[in-house]
Amino acid sequence: MTQDDVAVEAPHDPWHPQNRARELGVGLTQEQAREIATEAESVIREIATIVEGKDEVARIAVLVLLAGGHLLIEDIPGVGKTMLAKSLAAALGAERHRIQFTPDLLPGDVTGASVFNQATSEFEFRPGAVFTQILLADEINRASPKTQSALLEAMEERQVSVDGTTYPLAEPFMVVATANPVEMEGTYRLPEAQRDRFLAQTTMGYPVASAEVRMLAAQAGPVRDGDHDLVDAVTERTRPEQIAAHVRAVRSVYASPVILEYVVRLAEATRSHPQVTLGASPRAAVHLVRAAKANAVLARRTFVTPEDIAAVIMPVWRHRMHLTPQALSRGASAGELVDQVLRSTPQA
DSSP states (O other): OOHHHHHHHGGGOTTSHHHHHHHHTOSOOHHHHHHHHHHHHHHHHHHHTTSTTOHHHHHHHHHHHHTTOOEEEEOOTTSSHHHHHHHHHHHHTOOEEEEEOOTTOOHHHHHEEEEEETTTTEEEEEEOTTSSSEEEEETGGGSOHHHHGGGHHHHHHSEEEETTEEEEOOSSOEEEEEEOOTTSTTOOOOOHHHHTTOSEEEOOOOOOHHHHHHHHHHHSSOOOTTOSSGGGGOOOOSOHHHHHHHHHHHTTSBOOHHHHHHHHHHHHHHHTOTTEEEOOOHHHHHHHHHHHHHHHHHTTOSBOOHHHHHHHHHHHHGGGOEEOHHHHHTTOOHHHHHHHHHHHSOOO
C-alpha cells in the first residue's frame, strides 16, 4: 500500500487515525504534510551535495530540526561532522554561529555576559554565541562540564538567564554538537543531563569509496569566484520563518493513546531492564514521540504508527542508555539493548 493509498482510504474507515484526529479537532492536513515533506527533501538533497554519501545522516538532522530538538554527532575527526552542520544552516538560510569548545572556554563565552559601559555608567548585556538559529557546538566534549552546562537552559527552554534577566532565543533554534570519542586525549564525558537534552545522536562513519572520490574532487578542487568556503555554494531551499512554522505544525501530527501507551511501555522496559543502570527518562519518551511525528510527516502522513516509533527509537534513545558494568564487560552495547526492548515489548 502506498502513502497515497493511505490518504485515499482513510475517509472510509471511522477508526483510522486520520479520521480520529479530525473527529477530535486536531491534527495536520494531508496538504500540510506534503508541503513540509517536499521542502524537507529539498533541504536533504542540498546537504547531500556537500556531504557526499551521507543522505541518511542528513535526513536525521532535518528530522531532529522538524521535531524541535538538538542533534549530537559523535565520531572521529575529519569525517564531515562540522560540514554537515554548516551545510544544514546554509540550506535553511538560517543565521549560524560556531563555538569551538576548548578547556579554557568560559560559560559567558556561550551565553553572553553583562559588561560595564563607562559611557553610560551602566551594565549592558552582550549576547553570546548561543543567540542564533543554528548553533554549531564543535567538539563539545573538550570543554569542562561547567561550560557544557551553560547550554542546558538554552537547549531545554529556548532562553538564557544572565544576572537575573531572561532573554528569549530565536526561532528556530537548534544545537548541532559534534563530539570526539571519549578515548581521545583532552575529552570529557558528557554529563547525563547534557546527553538527555539531545533529541537524537548519530555518527558519520567513513564514506564509501565512490562518495569519497566525489568529496575529494569537490573539496580539493577550485572554489567559485566570491566564495570563501565550499558551503558558500549551498543554495537556500527555505526560510527560517517557514521552518519555525513547520516545527509548530509537526506537533499537530496525531499520536493516538495506543501509541502513547506503547511509548510508555518501551520506556518502562528500559528502566526495569537488569542490564541497565539508567533507562529512558520521561524527556526521552517525549523526544521519541516528537521524532516519530516528524518521521510520519517526512513519509507524508498525518498520524503516527508503530513503524514510526521503530524507525527513530535507535538514534533517539541509544545515547541515553547506561549499562551495568557486568553488561559492558560482556560486550553488550546500548544499541543492542534498545533493539531487544523494541522486539520484546508488545505494541498493544
